[in-house]
Amino acid sequence: MQDVKGWTVEQLVYVSRSVRSVSSAIGMSDILAEARPNNARDGITGCLTAIDGRFVQVVEGEADKLDDLINRLLRDERHTELRVLERRTVSARAFPQWDMLSPVLVTAEIDDLRSLLRDDSGGRLDDFIGPLQTALARQSEVLHETRTLSESHRPQASNDDEAERTA
Ligand SMILES: Cc1cc2nc3c(=O)[nH]c(=O)nc-3n(C[C@H](O)[C@H](O)[C@H](O)COP(=O)(O)O)c2cc1C
DSSP: OBOTTSOBEEEEEEEEEESSOOOSHHHHHHHHHHHHHHHHHHTOEEEEEEETTEEEEEEEEEHHHHHHHHHHHHHOTTEEEEEEEEEEEOSSOSSTTOSSBOOOOOHHHHHHHHHHHHSTTOOOHHHHHHHHHHHHHHHHHHHHHHHHHHHHHSOOOOHHHHHHHHO
16 A cells, blocks of 8 residues: 555554553553554554453554564563564555554454454454454444534524624
8 A cells, every 4th residue: 555655554463461450441541642642653553452461453554663663562561472463565554543542342342352362373454453443433433423412412602602703
């Protein structure tokens, strides 16, 4: 894929073992707060989740940027046993709008990912991307509905407000 600047885009999935419990949203939000500005700077997109004490992360971007990120991840003491399961060139990003998303998973998606992690051969990119995109689609729908609801409950702007805004 030729990305915006004409770079070839690669995509990889890795699993690693968390050193501490990341079942708490707090542990994950610390990582995301660090990851997102870096990824926005580097043109990296992707999806991160934690299941049974393991991280699963799909990252996509220019090859050099992915190499840099993997090197930083390998030095990060919050996890160990990092294993890249698949890396490939892609014709389109799977998470183009996300500088790192961590979707809330429902039982079916957790079960899907858990069975991939149980299998020692580890699973391929498409196996992981499927359930993660389903979770993302559901969440986007919920967000859209919440926004629509809150918009329909918002008091109408009075004529005075309108006059002020257009003045
Ligand atoms: C599971 C996990 C996922 C991470 N994902 C990212 C990521 O997507 N992008 C990123 O820049 N850092 C990520 N990090 C943090 C990096 O390992 C590293 O601490 C950080 O990139 C260092 O940034 P700095 O050199 O700007 O201090 C992640 C860390 C963990 C434990």
